[in-house]
Amino acid sequence: GENVEQHPSTLSVQEGDSAVIKCTYSDSASNYFPWYKQELGKGPQLIIDIRSNVGEKKDQRIAVTLNKTAKHFSLHITETQPEDSAVYFCAAKPAGRRALTFGSGTRLQVQP
């Protein structure tokens, strides 16, 4: 089955700096890669996703890049703000499979 590894497990940045979280996946058939944000005391919420036919996708301060050859994808947050502090999960879903496999999560702390 699919295996998703996520790094780093914790990340601390200064407000205004950029943050990058990286994930690798094992199944070359994976074609859907979402990122979820979990705020304290809440369930995860989708913030951005990318499909395997696209190399990069942006949404305001958030971007995701995908390298299919190397089987890794990354979340980039620019101009970080304190409200970006949360746990972020990457995930992958192989074509033909019915469920996502999540990474282990990254706790991002943005220092004001």
Place this chain on the structure above:
Amino acid sequence: DADVTQTPRNRITKTGKRIMLECSQTKGHDRMYWYRQDPGLGLRLIYYSFDVKDINKGEISDGYSVSRQAQAKFSLSLESAIPNQTALYFCATSDLLTSGTNNEQFFGPGTRLTVL
């Protein structure tokens, strides 16, 4: 997400007890999921259901069972709870759309379960 509710929100129980966690949704979604979250291990899938008559095991189904009572209700049971089932449990829903993000999952607020 207020459209996905979980009860109870917190539960403390003892080893060997039977526990049921309930999930209800008003989103009209066909697909429902149960995950557990442990520190450093992320979200792991326990069971999922794509319609009322469809039940599938996830990666960590041992020690758990589920019931899909209706499109809107999906319950998770621990037949005989053990301490290593202490975790945060999430229910999620999704729907197959003809366009847009057809794989987005909507999570409930979670149930914190402690097994003593």
